[in-house]
Amino acid sequence: MSAPLSVGTAAGLLALSAFCYSLCSLLVKLLHDAGWPLTQLACTRLLVTLCGVAPALVLSGTRPCPPAGRAGRCLQILLSVAGVLDLCCYFSANTMLPLGDATAIIGLYPAVTALLAWLLLRERLDRCQVAALSLAVAGGLLITKPPFLFGRAPANWLGFGIAALGCLLTSSQYLILRHPSFQRVHALQNLFAYLTLALPSLLVAHAAGTKPMAAPTLHTGVLAVLMGGLGMCAQ
Numbered sequence: 001m002s003a004p005l006s007v008g009t010a011a012g013l014l015a016l017s018a019f020c021y022s023l024c025s026l027l028v029k030l031l032h033d034a035g036w037p038l039t040q041l042a043c044t045r046l047l048v049t050l051c052g053v054a055p056a057l058v059l060s061g062t063r064p065c066p067p068a069g070r071a072g073r074c075l076q077i078l079l080s081v082a083g084v085l086d087l088c089c090y091f092s093a094n095t096m097l098p099l100g101d102a103t104a105i106i107g108l109y110p111a112v113t114a115l116l117a118w119l120l121l122r123e124r125l126d127r128c129q130v131a132a133l134s135l136a137v138a139g140g141l142l143i144t145k146p147p148f149l150f151g152r153a154p155a156n157w158l159g160f161g162i163a164a165l166g167c168l169l170t171s172s173q174y175l176i177l178r179h180p181s182f183q184r185v186h187a188l189q190n191l192f193a194y195l196t197l198a199l200p201s202l203l204v205a206h207a208a209g210t211k212p213m214a215a216p217t218l219h220t221g222v223l224a225v226l227m228g229g230l231g232m233c234a235q
Contacts, residue, residue: 014110016233017233017234017235018107018234020230020231020233020234021103021107021230021231021234022103023230024045024227024230024231024234025090025094025099025102025103026099027223027224027226027227027230028041028090028091028094028095028227029094029095029099030223031220031223031224031227032094032095034214034220035214036214036220036224037206037209037211037212037213037214038088038091038092038095039202039205039206039209039211040206040213040214041091041224041227042087042088042091042202042206043199043202043203043206044224044225044227044228045087045227045228045231045232046087046195046198046199046202046228047199047228048225048227048228048229048231048232049191049195049228049231049232049235050195050199052229052232053188053191053192053195053232054192056188057188057189057192060186060188062186062188062189063189067181067182067184067185068181068184069181071181072179072181072182072185075176075179075181075182076181076182076185076190076193077193077197078176079173079176079177079190079193079194080193080194080196080197080198081197082169082172082173082176083169083173083194083197083198084194084197084198084201084202085165085169086166086169086170086173087198087202089106089162089163089165089166089169090106090166092159092162093105093106093159093162093163093166096156096158096159096162097156097159097160097163100143100144101143101144101159101160101163102159102163104139104140104143104144105140105144105160105163105164105166105167106163106166106167106170107140107167108136108137108140108167109167109168109170109171109174110136111133111136111137112167112168112170112171113170113171113174113175114129114133115133116171116172116175117174117175117178120175121175121178144160177190191235
């Protein structure tokens with residue numbers, strides 16, 4: 001069991017994670033514009049993550065094993081399924097919407113997580129937190145400028161819906177991880193369990209897809225590895 005982090009360290013890591021995800025989203029957009037299918041992008045990210053997680057498991061001496069008890073194992077499967085669906089929403093939204101809109105909606109997951117924790121886990125929200133959540137929602141609305149409020153051209157409602165679903169799925173993973181079954185489970189074990197489900201699923205989806213694999217050049221290959229590395233660091 002890893003030692004608990006201080007509040008300051010945890011906040012710093014979350015900020016670093018958000019920055020890495022932002023850069024990752026930019027690279028997803030660039031690679032998709034260069035002709036890379038979504039499934040190829042997702043598989044590349046997962047393969048890079050596997051190349052980082054597997055050696056880390058060996059070096060840390062952490063054995064990949066599920067949480068104790070039937071409920072814990074079921075929750076880890078649910079966590080992995082939510083992660084796979086979240087990944088699909090993430091890649092889809094970043095290619096269907098303007099990058100600012102996609103990241104603004106998906107980036108509301110801290111506010112959604114806090115609200116769900118208040119509703120489902122009975123965690124307390126003080127006035128400062130309520131004000132911060134309100135500002136986050138207001139900022140998301142100002143960035144995305146939904147047509148029903150700002151009267152602009154019709155939006156890609158499917159893209160907005162996928163981004164919102166991705167936000168909800170991200171929040172659900174945080175809630176699942178708060179279950180007591182995960183208190184003694186190393187983060188690398190959760191990542192390994194996620195990869196064992198996500199990678200085969202998306203490889204099959206890529207093989208069954210109609211879009212051919214884009215042959216990487218030196219430039220796009222470096223960008224793809226960087227995209228996968230940023231996604232792994234963010235996770």
